Amino acid sequence: MRRCTECAVDVEGHWTRCPLCAAALTGEPAPSPLPAVPLNFSRQRVLRALFLTSLAVVLASFVAQLLFSPDLDGIGLLRSVWLGLSAMWLVVLMAVRKRRNLAKGTVYLVVLVGLVCVYWDYLGGWRGWSLTYAVPALCASAILALLITVRVMRIEVSDHIVYSGLTVLLGLAPLGFLVFGWVTNPLPSAICGVLSLCALVVVHFARGAEVRHELAQRLHV
Amino acid sequence: MTRRTWVRLDNASNIFLAARTDADPKVFRLSAETDHPVDPQLLQEALDTTFDRYPLYHAVLRRGVFWYYLQDSDLRPLVTTEDQYTCAPVYQVDRRNLLFRVMHHHRRIVLEVFHALSDGTGALWFLSDLVVAYHRLRYPGQERPVRDGIGTGGARPDPGPVPGRADAGAQRGGHGAGRTHELGADSFRHYFLRRRPHAGPAAGSAFRREAVPAALTVEDHPRSPGNAPRDIRRGHRRPRKKVYRVVGTRTPDNRTRAVELTMPAHGVLALARAEGVSLTMYLIALFFESVRLSSGGLGTARTLTASVPVNLRQFFPSTSARNFFTTVRVEHTYGEGPDDLGSISRSLEAQFRPKATPEALERKLRRFLRFERMPLLRILPRPVKDLILKLVNRGNNRGLTVAASNLGRVSLPEPAASHVGRLLFHVSAVRPQFCSISHAGLLTVTFTSPFTETGHVSQFARLLTTRGIGMTVAAARVTEEELAEGEA
Structure with missing residues (x-):
């Protein structure tokens, strides 16, 4: 086992420096009882950020529709494409997020898509x-x-x-x-x-x- | 037809769910080091038989509208090699998995448990049953007949050196062979919800006098003189002191920094005895000293506080493996009187004793339960409750420097006893913490922290080595540089 003379302790594992005080160790290494596990950067945080940003963008694009009146020339097509894309993205987000419980995902989908349709209808002059x-x-x-x-x-x-x-x-x-x-x-x-x-x-x-x-x-x- | 049994979470578990974060997933680990490389096949067989006796461990955690709850499942645990960092998250929202894992690495059998499922004592029962079952498979025919017919599992405390003295704390649960650990039993409610004073065969005054007030101590010690300061009682508020809090560099992937110190138990125990205090309080005093020494000056925040879990089973007998503990807070302010190690530990002891009596604990727990049963709180949706508990927890954390938990001296039944060396215990932590446990004459003190710094551990080790205690250190690698060096 290696030894740290500064701390007066024996150190298990192949450390070259004392894990406590970073002083150089002497002696032969003994196997460590704990594995060296590689760093693990969780995708979860990235996904969470992506989800929240997407949600914000989708909501913003829905709200932005209120600025255009249905009588505006050529708005119909533009709006259909815009809302279509936003709604599609929203559906994908929900489906991915609730993928572990399909029944729950279905309820979310029915509610969300239902609301989007009603809103769309309202924007188009009901x-x-x-x-x-x-x-x-x-x-x-x-x-x-x-x-x-x-x-x-x-x-x-x-x-x-x-x-x-x-x-x-x-x-x-x-x-x-x-x-x-x-x-x-x-x-x-x-x-x-x-x-x-x-x-x-x-x-x-x-x-x-x-x-x-x-x-x-x-x-x- | 699948109508699964379910139970509501107990009082302590709700806070773990609210308080878990990326850095502190509220997972704790118990491991046993045996004398040979672990055979995964046999360990799996041992796990299968042990698992069958613990219905509680079959549970998955689910989210209701108002509360979380545990639900029975058909899942079976699989033994794996240790391929995750220590205390990696166990519970993940929406993923229905078991709330514990069993792993092995070289000579170690490792059990990691989500704290909402079980506490240290409950998990120790599981681990010891597992280790005994494993060794029975590994060394058939080595079992010594045991007089009282127990010997088929269960951690038992060693009889203490003083005749007639109650056993050493953690394992006072009457855990024995063949007992199954039901999903249902919530000891908090059993003892602290009903209006009348708690009943039970062992709640009588004889038991109370006998039960060791210093909960979770490795060994009992001469009773401290009856000079417990009265002003610690509730109702007498002392001026608010500024509590020192340790800050540091977070580990790169939020994993827990764990450093294990292994030392002969009798040496440290002798040091504690020489000061006339329990081992737990002595170790906490050492911890305070090491935090102070490694802080580079406490500044204006000269009060150090520690949260110490108390196993309630020793006062309120329960065989439930579910959470059944509470915490007691002790503190020391530097620069207001003697600051030597002996004085600090005696002052901690004097604070701890009156707070860890059955009466004081019962008062506290009844208050908690009343809070939990407040009608207004009950009808709040779960996410709101979580938020409230999170805030309560954050406020609580602000008043704490460190935490310390001692599972006590464990003695395993044969054939495990003669093959298992040290036992180890630690918990993911939001602040520097140590957990200790002893077996086979070896005391292991494992420090955990969300920070990479190990200054306080170094000071702790030096305080003991200068007092003639030899020790070995094992640390898990957490930083990029440490991992680059790797284990050959």
């Missing part, structure tokens, strides 16, 4: 296409997508049930649009609503106990 077509289509396809995903990926019931439940509840929203008369064509909302109701009945009867157990865990105070 023709009602978002509530009539986009949101019902989005909700209905999310329910179908989840049905397929949890089967194909064999996701455990307890892992997805709360988020599947939330997706189904979101799917009931278009029924509200129908009731309040916010839609120009009742068919998409009706289809989405019926689909959600069916899913809800299935969840309640087949998985009711699991849902309650899961909610008790997550909501305990």
Whole structure:
């Protein structure tokens, strides 16, 4: 074992200088009980910075749309491309961030894309296409997508049930649009609503106990 | 149908989740050094059997709307070589993994645990069961029959030198063979939530008198004279003193700087006895001295404080491997009276004793539990709670110079006892800290710090070597230069 005469200690490992006082060591080295692990620069910090910057840029480009009135010449195309790119980037961000839980990611996606569509519709002078077509289509396809995903990926019931439940509840929203008369064509909302109701009945009867157990865990105070 | 059991986190664990940072992921490590290169295959087998007896260790951590909680899982642990730096993060948000890892390197068996899962004592039970199971596989037929039928695992404290004296602290839990460590038992709630005074077979006054007040000490020592200063009690506020805080250079990738000092236990114990104090308090006094010597002058901040964890199992018997400890704060102000090592350690001892009585601890814990159960706090969403706890923790840190934790003298059952040399213990730290544990006559004091500087360790070592204690030093490489030199 090497020795530091300054500290009067024996040093394990192949140190040339004392790890305590940096004085030169004497004697033969003994193996270190601790491995030398290479420095590890985590990508996490880079990803976090990238995520926050992206989010800021996307939000800024959404807010910037308010500066242009829908009557402006040629704004339609420009806006579609701009918003399309921003929305796409937002979707990618969310999908990457929530990749570990697909059901949760789906809920986030439905909410985000739904809001983007409504906002887009509002910017374009509110023709009602978002509530009539986009949101019902989005909700209905999310329910179908989840049905397929949890089967194909064999996701455990307890892992997805709360988020599947939330997706189904979101799917009931278009029924509200129908009731309040916010839609120009009742068919998409009706289809989405019926689909959600069916899913809800299935969840309640087949998985009711699991849902309650899961909610008790997550909501305990 | 998968309806997994789950339990809410205990009182102490919530703060670990809120307080974890890149530099301090709240992970601690216990290792045992055996007399031969570890056989990974046998270690895996030993881990499998031990793991089955600890349902708590099956748990994964999940986030609810209001609180975190532990949930049972089907995951199985895998033994790996030590390929990560010490105390690397275990818990990662949204990644459902076990909250501990078992590794091996040369002759060492290493257990790293996320602090929200278990405390030092709980993890020591797991490690000792693992080490015993491993050695039973490695050396079949070497097991000595044990009189009371225990001998199938469990760290047991050595009987002390004084007959009738309570055992040496950390392992007072009645841990024994075949006991499983359930997911459910939260000892904090068991003892401190109910309105009536805590009950339990050992809570009687006889037990209390017997239980060692200096928690987590390696050995007991002559009782300090009953001159505990009254002004330390709650309610009497002394003028606020400026607390010295160590600053330094962060390690390049935020890894923990760990330096292990190994020394003969009896030598240090004799030094502590000569001053009439417990080993823990003696080591803390040495630590204060070394921080002062390496600081290059304390300036106006002449008060040094230390946070000392106290194992609650010795006063409130529990076999739960979950967190069951609290911390006690001791301090010394330089330049206000005698500053020699003996006086400092005696003053620390006098502060510590009254704070580490079952009554004082119970008062403190009941206060914590009341805080946790405040209706307003309970209905706050978890991220807000985390923020509050983070702020509370930050305020707390401001008043602390160092931390010190002593797991005590451990004696492993055969066949592990005759093959295991030193045990080691350390924890990721937000401030300079030492952790100590002793086995086979070897006391290991491991210093951890988020900073690369080792001045205080050097001073600590010199204070002991000049008092005739021989020691060996092992350090993990953290800086670029150290790693470039490498281990051949």
